[in-house]
Amino acid sequence: MIEVFKKYISEKITLAEEEYSIIESVCISRKVKKRQFIMHEGEVCKQIAFVCKGFLRTYFIDDNGDEHIMNFAPENYWSGDRESLMSGFPSKYNIDALEDSDIIVIKKADFDEICKRIPSFNDMTNAILQKSLVVAQQRIHASITYSAEEKYNYFLSKYPSLVNRVPQHMIASYLGLSRETLSRVRKNRLG
Amino acid sequence: MIEVFKKYISEKITLAEEEYSIIESVCISRKVKKRQFIMHEGEVCKQIAFVCKGFLRTYFIDDNGDEHIMNFAPENYWSGDRESLMSGFPSKYNIDALEDSDIIVIKKADFDEICKRIPSFNDMTNAILQKSLVVAQQRIHASITYSAEEKYNYFLSKYPSLVNRVPQHMIASYLGLSRETLSRVRKNRLG
DNA sequence: CGATTCTTTGAAAACAGTCAATCTGTGTGG
């Protein structure tokens, strides 16, 4: 399982064997069953998860009891609540598995430590951070500009591999639409 | 004008005098008049701006010719298009001044250089990046969850000082609402 | 097979956007 993570790293940066060892020493491999949670609302987020296999999602429940999905994390993506990690305050989010998953968990303290000790790992982290911010901005762009149909087309073009892997109502939730609206949008897109 | 920037830095990190000199040597002070642009759509973004005084905004024009505001940058905020900076592709955004402003411009190459040479400056940059991502996520949260009225309340609580500084129709644009809807929301809030 | 979960559909209601007109305040140039 760790091999997936090593491969991911090796595609981004070059590390010495001993640096891999340092990283490996703080990696905790974990299997998560479908529907199992790795974090609950109200907890303080103290670790970061890397998805080797499977699929996580981050969501929250609003005052009406409705779910809203903030993020999907399939293979080679990271998951965790940066806000809670940074602030030390309880998270508003839940993270659970949409499929049986293999993940690697790194404790915040360990993560900070390897960022300090391995500069290129730190660079990699920053590059990921920057990319995340760009993605978030694009999502904001879409959400303040697009109609329901355009939002769905945007999702299709952006995450074609997720469309058949995620239940439709979760895509709707991710896009800020009702499930019924998304169903109708799909029906009316050409024939 | 550089003093504002130095003060900003000193509140985040501790630097030696010579490190300040290095930074200062790449800072370009600039005055921008209201309505003047510092970046146009179609250009590749090659610099980062720090606002010492005044107010910048980042916006784009959609296919219908309507403006949508991505970001406001008042004093002590940064402005620039990370996406274009990272990718080297032309930007979709325009950046102009909403008030006569004093800004400090740093070229991308210089910025990268000081990040490399001054580790704590790099740490500061990362911290800002992380915070930006959290803010972006909160905005996504708001936009997929809230009604027009809730979005306005959110803006009020988050940026109380901007409310009386930004024309209302720009707040509407930032929130993804029509100007008329925002006007009615304001009218119907209490009495 | 029965139980869930997911998706679709229809009808009605709520919500937000559009269009057009008016009103307000501000600043500029003559």
Add this chain to the structure above:
DNA sequence: CCACACAGATTGACTGTTTTCAAAGAATCG
């Protein structure tokens, strides 16, 4: 200093989109 233009804000009537509610139809899983 006034007249005028201009940017901004408001209002009403209307349109269109999206949500809500309720029900029923698929699909999946144990």
